[in-house]
Amino acid sequence: MNPQDFANVHPPPGGYGLYNVSPGQYPLQGQYPPAGQYPPAGQYPPQGQYPPAGQYPLAQYGGYAPQQYPQQPPMYAENPPQYSQGPPQPGWAASASAPPLEKPESARQVAGLAAPPSPKPGEELEAEGADRTPTTPPLDSMAKLPGYDGLSFEGGGARPPPPPAAMPPPPADHGRVAVQHHVPTQAEVREHLAAFVSEHCCYSKGPVTDMKIVSVTPVPALKYSLDTMTEKRITKWEFLPWRGEPVPPVTGPPPGPWDVMVTLEPHQWFQKLQSTLEIPNTQSVRGCHDCKGERDVRCTRCRGRGYTRCTSCRGHSSHHGGNCSFCHGTRSRRCLCCHGKGMVDCPTCQATGNIRCFVQMTVVWACHKDMKVVERTDLPDDFIKTAVGDEVFRGEDVRVYPLLGFPDEQISAGSVELIKKHQTQWQDERIFRQRHSVESVPVNCVVYSYGSKEGTFFIYGNGNKVHFPDYPSKCCCVIQ
Numbered sequence: 001m002n003p004q005d006f007a008n009v010h011p012p013p014g015g016y017g018l019y020n021v022s023p024g025q026y027p028l029q030g031q032y033p034p035a036g037q038y039p040p041a042g043q044y045p046p047q048g049q050y051p052p053a054g055q056y057p058l059a060q061y062g063g064y065a066p067q068q069y070p071q072q073p074p075m076y077a078e079n080p081p082q083y084s085q086g087p088p089q090p091g092w093a094a095s096a097s098a099p100p101l102e103k104p105e106s107a108r109q110v111a112g113l114a115a116p117p118s119p120k121p122g123e124e125l126e127a128e129g130a131d132r133t134p135t136t137p138p139l140d141s142m143a144k145l146p147g148y149d150g151l152s153f154e155g156g157g158a159r160p161p162p163p164p165a166a167m168p169p170p171p172a173d174h175g176r177v178a179v180q181h182h183v184p185t186q187a188e189v190r191e192h193l194a195a196f197v198s199e200h201c202c203y204s205k206g207p208v209t210d211m212k213i214v215s216v217t218p219v220p221a222l223k224y225s226l227d228t229m230t231e232k233r234i235t236k237w238e239f240l241p242w243r244g245e246p247v248p249p250v251t252g253p254p255p256g257p258w259d260v261m262v263t264l265e266p267h268q269w270f271q272k273l274q275s276t277l278e279i280p281n282t283q284s285v286r287g288c289h290d291c292k293g294e295r296d297v298r299c300t301r302c303r304g305r306g307y308t309r310c311t312s313c314r315g316h317s318s319h320h321g322g323n324c325s326f327c328h329g330t331r332s333r334r335c336l337c338c339h340g341k342g343m344v345d346c347p348t349c350q351a352t353g354n355i356r357c358f359v360q361m362t363v364v365w366a367c368h369k370d371m372k373v374v375e376r377t378d379l380p381d382d383f384i385k386t387a388v389g390d391e392v393f394r395g396e397d398v399r400v401y402p403l404l405g406f407p408d409e410q411i412s413a414g415s416v417e418l419i420k421k422h423q424t425q426w427q428d429e430r431i432f433r434q435r436h437s438v439e440s441v442p443v444n445c446v447v448y449s450y451g452s453k454e455g456t457f458f459i460y461g462n463g464n465k466v467h468f469p470d471y472p473s474k475c476c477c478v479i480q
């Protein structure tokens, strides 16, 4: 059945009249007008009500007034019921495995007849119960979909991705770049040192000009960063109240969770994102399991009585020795949830009587970041992580190759290690995209002598920060 056909089997706004259903709603199986309520085919109008063919009074003889002709019911004239297509249709209507819809105990009638609520004399009154909440259809009534074993309404089950496609071997010279180092001159060293000393009030400026700079050795640090964006696909059963909106027909088995194309724009790459979608060919419409299609259910706050125990006198009719002014001695109060009817709108189908079930998939993207620092001096690695250097390599692709050709062996080995780790670390996630880069952070190791003292300090980062753990000439402005 194509969607156009589906549209045709919808009742017109206001229903088919005899069906007595709300606009846009389908009568359920078993709720058709009882046999006999429709005139059997060929019997409208009843025999004898039309003059036999050829015996119509002709206009020139006075004739019948037009309005005296028996009228066809309007629903037949424009929207003849299509018995051959009677709902529910296989594929979108209640599935064969759905629980049988018992004829409900005329819940609407019950509600209509409910007398003003009041407890019987001596009746044990209970405190208010919890309000009614939506329930999920029984899991064993749900279709078994190929590729979706163990589907539940709770979700949480990630579908492991298919194994990644094999990568061609990495090019041996991948990442071969030239890394330049700038070695500061003696004058530059004193300049950076002067800036450092000026930030410390108790450091004497003497050594800045007087110290002897023995040597300046560049020992640049390298930072290798790998970002891996992954996606996880979580599937679960979901349902929504069905208000008669068209449902695309099931045309075959559903696509597997990883067969569904989900795309992102480049500006969304390497971000934490989440998106939900409906898996095609998993949808079906069924009568609501909660209200059995009746659209209302027993109120759980008053347990269907329409009243609850008076909260003021707790059902004792008197309060502090006098008559309870809250319930005036009736011991009860009208239920605030159902307003005394004993029945409430079914929260599961939102009083539509039907639900549409489908498989919902949640795609969760994450960006995993890793870093490897190669630093060969006594400078703490943490200083390098936050220091700014120059990017000497950058690469981005669906998957990246290890930097086998990078001039520093530890960086090559680090990239091999991290890329391998990211390939296997998240079993439930598929690598969506990767990027990596190498940053060269200048580190210069300065050996100095000042008086009889000899030592080492460091100038590092593009901002020429100085790390001088035992500056030779500090005054003591900290009073003990």
Ligand SMILES: [Zn+2]
Residues within 6 Å of the ligand: 288, 289, 290, 291, 292, 293, 294, 295, 296, 346, 347, 348, 349, 350, 351, 352, 353, 354
């Ligand atoms: Zn319901």
Ligand SMILES: [Zn+2]
Residues within 6 Å of the ligand: 310, 311, 312, 313, 314, 315, 316, 317, 318, 324, 325, 326, 327, 328, 329, 330, 331, 332
């Ligand atoms: Zn009371």
Ligand SMILES: [Zn+2]
Residues within 6 Å of the ligand: 299, 300, 301, 302, 303, 304, 305, 306, 307, 335, 336, 337, 338, 339, 340, 341, 342, 343
């Ligand atoms: Zn109630």
